[in-house]
Amino acid sequence: MNNSIKILTSEIICKGWHTLKKVTFEYLQKDGTWQTQTREVYDRGNGAVILLYNKDKKTIILTRQFRMPTYVNGNSTGMMVEACAGLLDNDNPEDCIKRETEEETGYKISDVKKIFEAYMSPGSVTEILYFFIAEYSQDMKVHEGGGVAHEQENIEVLEMDFNYALNRIETGEIKDAKTILLLQYISLHKIL
Numbered sequence: 430m431n432n433s434i435k436i437l438t439s440e441i442i443c444k445g446w447h448t449l450k451k452v453t454f455e456y457l458q459k460d461g462t463w464q465t466q467t468r469e470v471y472d473r474g475n476g477a478v479i480l481l482y483n484k485d486k487k488t489i490i491l492t493r494q495f496r497m498p499t500y501v502n503g504n505s506t507g508m509m510v511e512a513c514a515g516l517l518d519n520d521n522p523e524d525c526i527k528r529e530t531e532e533e534t535g536y537k538i539s540d541v542k543k544i545f546e547a548y549m550s551p552g553s554v555t556e557i558l559y560f561f562i563a564e565y566s567q568d569m570k571v572h573e574g575g576g577v578a579h580e581q582e583n584i585e586v587l588e589m590d591f592n593y594a595l596n597r598i599e600t601g602e603i604k605d606a607k608t609i610l611l612l613q614y615i616s617l618h619k620i621l
């Protein structure tokens with residue numbers, strides 16, 4: 430609750446796959462006067478993301494998939510290397526990330542560790558993202574992964590040397606914020 434904010438109206442301006450709203454509100458300024466402002470707010474739900482790592486091999490599991498919003502903004506192939514992630518739908522973050530891990534990577538995991546949560550684009554997108562890490566091993570592989578066919582996900586699963594992946598941030602080949610945060614967390618905490 431913020432007593433300096435009074436929401437006046439919240440109007441849906443586009444209801445497509447997700448919802449774009451226009452929120453009009455009053456904002457109490459330092460001089461005591463109220464100023465009316467309007468902000469567009471894109472609500473696509475919340476999400477969860479995970480970095481799978483293997484201590485013996487010093488490897489991690491990433492995915493590669495086409496992301497249209499990047500294609501229309503300078504990513505010439507539209508392909509993105511990302512940690513496995515998904516939208517919560519009606520699940521809690523932990524159940525969501527276990528389900529997404531199995532769907533997208535083919536690994537069935539039971540122990541995950543939540544490390545933090547973050548708003549990914551707070552000026553325009555409501556989404557909060559829950560971050561997890563988990564160890565993986567070959568015996569947890571139950572299928573090839575790739576995502577759900579009817580959702581047209583076409584996800585490629587990559588097993589990558591951790592130091593190689595860290596270096597891909599510097600070269601610009603890994604450009605996804607959630608993935609960069611996770612790789613840096615593993616490095617900072619000397620997990621691999």
Ligand SMILES: Nc1nc2c(ncn2[C@@H]2O[C@H](COP(=O)(O)OP(=O)(O)O[C@H]3O[C@H](CO)[C@@H](O)[C@H](O)[C@@H]3O)[C@@H](O)[C@H]2O)c(=O)[nH]1
Nearest residue numbers: 446447475476477478514515516529556558580581582607
């Ligand atoms: N038809 C259609 N499908 C869509 C649309 N927008 C998204 N989808 C599809 O809906 C599915 C959602 O898959 P998830 O695995 O649940 O989500 P995600 O897209 O991987 O989300 C993750 O990455 C996002 C981008 O970094 C994150 O924003 C999100 O929190 C999460 O981490 C994907 O197949 C995606 O292509 C749309 O406008 N139309």
Ligand SMILES: [Mg+2]
Nearest residue numbers: 513514515533
């Ligand atoms: Mg996904």
